[in-house]
Amino acid sequence: MQLPLRENLPEVTVILEKNILKHMAAEQLQFFETETEFFERVTSISGLLQPKQSKDEKKAIIKEKLIEYNKNIP
Numbered sequence: 748m749q750l751p752l753r754e755n756l757p758e759v760t761v762i763l764e765k766n767i768l769k770h771m772a773a774e775q776l777q778f779f780e781t782e783t784e785f786f787e788r789v790t791s792i793s794g795l796l797q798p799k800q801s802k803d804e805k806k807a808i809i810k811e812k813l814i815e816y817n818k819n820i821p
Contacts, residue, residue, distance in 0.1 A: 788816050 771779065792812050796805050 785816060789813070 768776065768779070789812075792809055795808055795812070800808075
């Protein structure tokens with residue numbers, strides 16, 4: 748697939764992602780979606796943490812969320 752040189756990186760990544768997803772088998776696509784969802788959930792944990800919380804409070808929140816998220820993984 749030849750991409751025009753004038754394309755910027757965000758546009759190129761969108762095109763590449765669509766092309767890759769289009770050619771995945773159903774099982775591969777399901778795995779990709781599961782992994783992507785887990786990654787997004789783990790990344791979102793940082794939004795729950797407050798600067799004023801102690802390290803122990805932050806660790807407890809992180810541990811609780813990771814346990815919760817891992818229960819949802821097949």
